Amino acid sequence: MAEVLVVVEHSGGEVKKVTLEMLTLARELGTPAAVVLGGPGVAAPLLDRLGEYGAAKVYAGESADLDGYLVAPKAAVLADLVRQGQPAAVLLGSTQEGKEIAGRLAVKLDNGLLADVSALDGQGVATQTVFAGSTIVKSQVTRGLPLATVRPNSLSPVPAPATAEVVPLEVAVDDTAKLARVVERKVEPKGARPELTEASVVISGGRGVGNADNFKLVEELADLLGGAVGASRAAVDSGFYPHQFQVGQTGKTVSPQLYVALGISGAIQHRAGMQTSKTIVAVNKDAEAPIFELADFGVVGDLFKVVPQAAEEIRKR
Numbered sequence: 001m002a003e004v005l006v007v008v009e010h011s012g013g014e015v016k017k018v019t020l021e022m023l024t025l026a027r028e029l030g031t032p033a034a035v036v037l038g039g040p041g042v043a044a045p046l047l048d049r050l051g052e053y054g055a056a057k058v059y060a061g062e063s064a065d066l067d068g069y070l071v072a073p074k075a076a077v078l079a080d081l082v083r084q085g086q087p088a089a090v091l092l093g094s095t096q097e098g099k100e101i102a103g104r105l106a107v108k109l110d111n112g113l114l115a116d117v118s119a120l121d122g123q124g125v126a127t128q129t130v131f132a133g134s135t136i137v138k139s140q141v142t143r144g145l146p147l148a149t150v151r152p153n154s155l156s157p158v159p160a161p162a163t164a165e166v167v168p169l170e171v172a173v174d175d176t177a178k179l180a181r182v183v184e185r186k187v188e189p190k191g192a193r194p195e196l197t198e199a200s201v202v203i204s205g206g207r208g209v210g211n212a213d214n215f216k217l218v219e220e221l222a223d224l225l226g227g228a229v230g231a232s233r234a235a236v237d238s239g240f241y242p243h244q245f246q247v248g249q250t251g252k253t254v255s256p257q258l259y260v261a262l263g264i265s266g267a268i269q270h271r272a273g274m275q276t277s278k279t280i281v282a283v284n285k286d287a288e289a290p291i292f293e294l295a296d297f298g299v300v301g302d303l304f305k306v307v308p309q310a311a312e313e314i315r316k317r
Ligand code: FAD
Pocket: 205, 206, 207, 208, 209, 231, 232, 233, 234, 235, 246, 247, 248, 249, 250, 251, 252, 262, 263, 264, 265, 266, 267, 268, 269, 270, 273, 283, 284, 285, 286, 289, 301, 302, 303, 304
């Protein structure tokens, strides 16, 4: 079976969840081959995890040029790899970096691009949800191979252990790809809570939480359940919680096992970021709030009464 290239998203020596999702998808399309790009020594700590999710091969492009510049050198290396290998498909994460690399790669290869897909089938037909999840589009490239960015949390990663053969890539990047250099990289310290887009439990607060101080209630419930904290845009715009925790069309997309919406009305732009959550629980004092149309379990009540009671029950168990 032809190879399906999966461009690995990684950080701090760890493989990001979206990569595991892409490897799971790649197994349905052909033989998954992971592509790790970064500075010298970047691939070694990632190999076990990539093998665990079925990467039969790991192409390792390791060079200071791939670490010290913005994404153009990575697109150049990938373009060479695609031209030489003729893979069945190329998958990148629909993340800030993945999208930028994919766009450059499509131009270099004169290839169509399927952006932000939630599924891709063996015939190269992609599924995309647009207009805040209200419309589903099926699309296909009309030139070249299926080159797609995959929306994080669109599918569940399933392990399928394989022994990955490591193939070092020759990295020859010319000066035209080195026009913007990284001058500083500041990694936010990792909090005690899981990363929002990777958490299996997300507790989100909305305008109904009232103020920044009250968000402690949301955090407390998240900590009891080992979850991450999210926020609606109204809560973020009101200064209750930082923007990096915003869930929705203009925020993060999450798809946890459990999503709890506290004092959130359920506007379409909020739903766009959480509607694929497996179980949705809503607490809202307005029985007519649209979030109840989506919720698996709804509590009509004041969150300042309901949340402390729920927390007390959880502590007893
Ligand atoms: P509200 O709609 O004001 O709802 C607050 C809810 O809290 C109400 O239902 C109320 O009944 C309930 N409540 C109040 N007090 C209590 C209490 N004590 N106990 C229980 N319930 C209580 N929104 C997002 O969230 N994410 C996005 O990414 C996003 N992107 C957008 C992009 C665009 C282009 C636009 C136009 C809008 C976007 N929005 C986004 C905004 C969105 O339209 C809504 O305005 C927003 O989601 C509302 O947030 P909310 O539900 O917290 O506030």
